[in-house]
Amino acid sequence: MINTAAALRCQGLTKRFAETTxxxxxxxxVPSGSIFGLLGPNGSGKTSTIRTTLGIYVxxxxxxxxxxxxxxxxxxHRVGYLPEERGLYxxxxxxxxxxxxxxxxxxxxxxxxxxAGAWLDRVGLADNAQSLTSELSxxxxxxxxxxxxxxxxxxxxxxxEPFTGLDPVNTRLLKELILEQRERGATVxxxxxxxxxxxxxxxxxxxxxxxxxVLSGVLADIKLEPxxxxxxxxxxxxxxxxxxxxxxxxxxxxxxxxxxVGDQSAAPGxxxxxxx
Amino acid sequence: xxxxxxxxxxxxxYLARVRSRAFIFMTVMIPAFLGAYMxxxxxxxSSSGGDDLRVALxxxxxxxxxxxxxxxANINRPTVEVTERVVVPDDSDTARARFSEAVRQxxxxxxxxxxxxxxxxxxxxxxxxxxxxxxxxxxxxxxVESTVLDExxxxxxxxxxxxxxxxxxxLDTVTVSDEGEEEGGFETAFASxxxxxxxxxxxxxxxxxxMAMAIxxxxxxRLIEVILGAVTATEFMTGKILxxxxxxxxxxxxxxxxxxxxxxxxLLTMSIxxxxxxxxxxxxxxxxxxxxxxxxxxxxYFLYSVFFAxxxxxxxxxxELGQAMFAAMLPLIVAFLSxxxxxxxxxxxxxxxxxxxPPFTPLVMxxxxxxxxxxxxxxxxxxxxxxxxxxxxxxxAAKIFRYALLMHxxxxxxxxLLSVMRAT
Numbered sequence: 001m002i003n004t005a006a007a008l009r010c011q012g013l014t015k016r017f018a019e020t021t022x023x024x025x026x027x028x029x030v031p032s033g034s035i036f037g038l039l040g041p042n043g044s045g046k047t048s049t050i051r052t053t054l055g056i057y058v059x060x061x062x063x064x065x066x067x068x069x070x071x072x073x074x075x076x077h078r079v080g081y082l083p084e085e086r087g088l089y090x091x092x093x094x095x096x097x098x099x100x101x102x103x104x105x106x107x108x109x110x111x112x113x114x115x116a117g118a119w120l121d122r123v124g125l126a127d128n129a130q131s132l133t134s135e136l137s138x139x140x141x142x143x144x145x146x147x148x149x150x151x152x153x154x155x156x157x158x159x160x161e162p163f164t165g166l167d168p169v170n171t172r173l174l175k176e177l178i179l180e181q182r183e184r185g186a187t188v189x190x191x192x193x194x195x196x197x198x199x200x201x202x203x204x205x206x207x208x209x210x211x212x213x214v215l216s217g218v219l220a221d222i223k224l225e226p227x228x229x230x231x232x233x234x235x236x237x238x239x240x241x242x243x244x245x246x247x248x249x250x251x252x253x254x255x256x257x258x259x260x261v262g263d264q265s266a267a268p269g270x271x272x273x274x275x276x
Numbered sequence: 277x278x279x280x281x282x283x284x285x286x287x288x289x290y291l292a293r294v295r296s297r298a299f300i301f302m303t304v305m306i307p308a309f310l311g312a313y314m315x316x317x318x319x320x321x322s323s324s325g326g327d328d329l330r331v332a333l334x335x336x337x338x339x340x341x342x343x344x345x346x347x348x349a350n351i352n353r354p355t356v357e358v359t360e361r362v363v364v365p366d367d368s369d370t371a372r373a374r375f376s377e378a379v380r381q382x383x384x385x386x387x388x389x390x391x392x393x394x395x396x397x398x399x400x401x402x403x404x405x406x407x408x409x410x411x412x413x414x415x416x417x418x419x420v421e422s423t424v425l426d427e428x429x430x431x432x433x434x435x436x437x438x439x440x441x442x443x444x445x446x447l448d449t450v451t452v453s454d455e456g457e458e459e460g461g462f463e464t465a466f467a468s469x470x471x472x473x474x475x476x477x478x479x480x481x482x483x484x485x486x487m488a489m490a491i492x493x494x495x496x497x498r499l500i501e502v503i504l505g506a507v508t509a510t511e512f513m514t515g516k517i518l519x520x521x522x523x524x525x526x527x528x529x530x531x532x533x534x535x536x537x538x539x540x541x542x543l544l545t546m547s548i549x550x551x552x553x554x555x556x557x558x559x560x561x562x563x564x565x566x567x568x569x570x571x572x573x574x575x576x577y578f579l580y581s582v583f584f585a586x587x588x589x590x591x592x593x594x595x596e597l598g599q600a601m602f603a604a605m606l607p608l609i610v611a612f613l614s615x616x617x618x619x620x621x622x623x624x625x626x627x628x629x630x631x632x633x634p635p636f637t638p639l640v641m642x643x644x645x646x647x648x649x650x651x652x653x654x655x656x657x658x659x660x661x662x663x664x665x666x667x668x669x670x671x672x673a674a675k676i677f678r679y680a681l682l683m684h685x686x687x688x689x690x691x692x693l694l695s696v697m698r699a700t
Contacts, residue, residue, distance in 0.1 A: 018692070051501075054505065055508075056501070056504050056505070056678075057678075058678075073508060076505070076506060076507075077506075079505070080505075081501075081502075081505030081506075082502075083498075083501035083502060083505065085498040085501055086498050086499070086501065086502050087494075087497035087498035087499035087502065088497070088499060088502075089292070089494075089497075089499065090497065091292075091296075092292070100284075100288050101502065101506070103284050104281060104284050104285070104503070104506040104507055105506045145502070148502065149505075
């Protein structure tokens with residue numbers, strides 16, 4: 001039975017690599033039209049989850065409903081994906097590159113070229129349209145990469161660590177662009193370590209650890225409302241109350257994150273900033 | 277698998293390749309370089325032999341030096357000047373010392389020593405600084421043979437001129453097959469098979485390596501996952517190979533066109549045109565051969581490119597690719613070397629088996645078709661098995677592609693790849 005209210009739904013999703021289980025019987029539901037945060041420390045299985053749900057990896061178990069389809073590949077034109085490890089053709093002109101990436105996402109040649117120009121204008125790179133990609137700064141390239149992921153107006157936008165390496169100005173621009181995507185009706189899945197971005201943008205989250213969900217639901221519920229998730233929050237916060245009592249009144253998702261993934265989150269913890 | 281997506285990848289790959297400086301350089305410079313090389317070679321060939329050859333004749337008692345000198349005088353290229361005719365007591369170093377020293381001092385190009393021989397009247401040896409010119413040696417042999425024949429047949433009624441004509445005549449060969457009889461030498465088929473095989477070999481090596489480099493660069497630049505978000509690994513690989521095939525065919529068309537124009541120019545304008553005019557191009561490149569070559573070129577190109585793509589997908593850097601490339605090239609190299617065996621043994625069981633094995637079919641079956649046309653069913657069985665081989669190799673390569681493309685830092689091991697290929 002396909003749930004039309006969910007843009008993405010996984011049930012018992014499993015992906016193994018030799019002896020390692022990257023995604024372990026994961027249940028996940030991403031509500032349509034929302035911005036959904038997929039959280040977890042390095043190696044927790046976020047990227048493998050994304051790749052498996054998008055059909056880049058073949059799952060070893062479980063099922064995926066992506067935009068109402070059991071076959072992710074059949075709806076790939078309705079998905080915009082910005083991977084964590086992303087690049088561009090260095091020796092290709094920026095506008096041609098964007099048009100090519102638009103064309104493989106289902107747009108015809110004319111529309112691809114038209115939208116490429118419009119998006120370069122939108123992200124402030126109109127003057128660089130005829131430049132080679134190798135001539136752009138890293139931040140400029142990231143804006144092109146983001147534009148390539150949403151240029152075809154996808155119903156689902158999957159962004160894996162989209163803020164990495166961006167300066168504050170471009171971070172603000174990217175936030176605006178993400179919110180624009182939701183405003184036009186798209187669902188956004190945001191995979192990130194940046195807890196302040198999660199709190200600013202996401203309505204729902206799922207925290208993954210060792211390929212398993214350890215916390216999921218509406219962010220407001222997790223932080224404030226009674227119930228199982230709230231108890232988890234309280235437990236997490238009680239553990240810290242002696243040293244950070246002030247946070248009881250305004251709990252941050254970072255603390256929940258740290259509680260759930262414990263000492264093993266040293267690496268992602270280092271990436272969290274500006275939440276105190 | 278979406279054909280539209282494949283064509284989009286192929287188009288980008290094709291345009292990126294044909295616009296690159298390396299492609300333009302290779303496409304223009306290789307024929308220009310080879311043309312210049314051929315021009316110089318032909319010019320040298322035309323002028324070579326024009327120098328007089330200064331030769332002395334030494335005789336240990338055969339009495340044939342005058343007759344040999346007459347025959348040597350008939351040689352046109354090069355002109356042979358007999359500087360001395362000397363009778364020496366034997367063939368010892370001491371007896372020849374003066375002439376060997378003259379050769380060393382380059383006041384003499386060489387000398388012919390005639391010895392008595394009870395069976396065939398005389399035997400001859402040629403002493404010179406340069407003994408590697410087969411055409412000259414053949415002319416000297418004929419002169420000695422004619423001299424001896426004159427001596428042997430002097431008191432008989434055998435026409436010596438007929439014997440000489442027979443000495444210079446080649447064996448005419450006629451190939452008998454199911455299609456009938458066809459005049460033509462083995463040399464023509466040999467040359468055309470190697471020429472066409474070399475075209476496939478060179479195209480695959482040059483473009484296959486280029487494609488493999490491009491895959492590794494896309495992988496190391498982290499571009500692959502962006503692409504794989506929109507197309508499948510199989511579509512990506514197929515499009516890539518088609519784009520490379522297209523650029524290879526473009527390059528081939530330019531090379532063939534330039535070669536034909538160059539050949540025409542040589543035939544029409546150069547002094548060696550008369551010699552090349554005897555070369556029957558239609559016998560060397562029949563329509564049937566061109567038809568089969570087109571099929572084997574396209575299918576072979578695709579199959580070997582799949583090997584290159586699969587190997588490239590497992591590499592994480594161009595350095596690794598350099599080490600792994602030999603594995604991709606090996607089937608092509610072995611197939612090319614096999615054609616030398618097949619050309620001289622076109623109907624053995626080993627040849628027939630080889631020609632039906634997909635990695636060998638493009639070159640081996642082409643050689644069979646050219647040298648001794650096999651039964652039609654064998655040719656088409658080979659083509660069908662080749663297509664099947666491409667499908668299977670492509671299917672396995674796509675699995676490797678999907679598995680290995682997103683691996684960075686760690687290169688998959690052979691057991692990893694075997695495990696991936698076994699997985700459904």
